[in-house]
Amino acid sequence: MLGSAMSVSSGVSSIRRVAIFGGTHGNELTGVFLVKHWLKHAGEIARSGMEVRPFITNPNAVEKCVRYVDTDLNRVFDNQGLGLQNKVKIPYEITRAQEINSIFGPKGSKDAYDVILDLHNTTSKMGATLILEDSNDDFTIQMFHYIQKSMAPVHCSVLLIEHPKVKYATTRSIAKHPVGIEVGPQPQGVIRADILEKMRRIIIYALDFMQQFNEGSEFPPCSIEVFKVLEKTAYPRNENGELTAIIHENLQDQDWRALNPGDPMFITMDGKVIPYEGEHTVYPTFVNEAAYYEKNEAFVKTQKMTLSAQSVQCKSL
Numbered sequence: 001m002l003g004s005a006m007s008v009s010s011g012v013s014s015i016r017r018v019a020i021f022g023g024t025h026g027n028e029l030t031g032v033f034l035v036k037h038w039l040k041h042a043g044e045i046a047r048s049g050m051e052v053r054p055f056i057t058n059p060n061a062v063e064k065c066v067r068y069v070d071t072d073l074n075r076v077f078d079n080q081g082l083g084l085q086n087k088v089k090i091p092y093e094i095t096r097a098q099e100i101n102s103i104f105g106p107k108g109s110k111d112a113y114d115v116i117l118d119l120h121n122t123t124s125k126m127g128a129t130l131i132l133e134d135s136n137d138d139f140t141i142q143m144f145h146y147i148q149k150s151m152a153p154v155h156c157s158v159l160l161i162e163h164p165k166v167k168y169a170t171t172r173s174i175a176k177h178p179v180g181i182e183v184g185p186q187p188q189g190v191i192r193a194d195i196l197e198k199m200r201r202i203i204i205y206a207l208d209f210m211q212q213f214n215e216g217s218e219f220p221p222c223s224i225e226v227f228k229v230l231e232k233t234a235y236p237r238n239e240n241g242e243l244t245a246i247i248h249e250n251l252q253d254q255d256w257r258a259l260n261p262g263d264p265m266f267i268t269m270d271g272k273v274i275p276y277e278g279e280h281t282v283y284p285t286f287v288n289e290a291a292y293y294e295k296n297e298a299f300v301k302t303q304k305m306t307l308s309a310q311s312v313q314c315k316s317l
């Protein structure tokens with residue numbers, strides 16, 4: 001979890017190939033607008049010595065302005081999805097995942113892209129959020145530290161989705177350094193200028209960090225606060241699968257804030273409060289996310305912790 005007390009530089013090769021993914025979910029419009037813009041006007045994201053490639057990952061879902069056509073593209077980048085073949089009807093997103101893996105991967109190989117920035121929106125009040133997949137990825141932790149400093153006073157939370165049982169198999173996971181960027185609240189199918197501006201700045205700072213890294217800057221050891229995924233909390237439902245309670249107003253919009261044992265969590269239509277009955281304080285996020293009703297997730301519980309990274313410096317100048 002924590003780096004050693006000694007400062008040992010992690011040698012990481014220079015960053016040569018970066019992809020910016022928009023439209024992994026077709027109704028999350030900030031990434032769709034930014035990527036479509038950059039496909040025509042690449043100047044803002046161009047960096048010398050680096051290929052920076054904007055890419056619409058799920059064009060059919062973007063055209064229909066839906067999250068996906070057949071299945072969630074952001075959950076199929078595992079051996080099962082990427083290896084599926086010769087079936088009568090392969091879901092569109094599985095075929096698409098295999099195409100994406102052949103262009104930007106193969107996942108886990110030395111030919112995979114160095115960094116993928118995957119752009120998402122949430123209907124939850126999470127603000128600007130960076131998603132980390134690996135607590136040992138010092139390079140990405142250093143990048144997040146740089147972005148947080150650059151974004152201040154706008155706060156940038158970090159969600160760590162490393163979990164022994166919950167596997168996400170995200171689209172960006174084919175890269176050596178996967179970066180999820182999740183900005184909200186923004187309704188599905190809606191584009192807001194304030195949200196767009198935050199996401200745009202995060203991407204520019206991420207590219208600035210990579211450029212400085214390639215030019216030989218040494219980034220000293222650092223620590224960041226992260227919220228690590230513990231478990232998902234389901235909605236209360238009846239035998240017909242219908243919701244019997246909704247998110248309590250005290251929890252609504254309270255992403256990243258402490259939820260203590262006994263605090264209100266849900267409320268039924270006749271006003272009965274269902275409290276949180278866990279033993280420990282947790283930090284909910286993705287509270288009342290619209291896309292997660294179908295996944296039966298009311299919110300995700302996290303724990304707050306500190307992650308340290310060793311210094312990083314490019315080893316191939």
Ligand SMILES: [Zn+2]
Pocket residue numbers: 024025028119120121
């Ligand atoms: Zn998304």
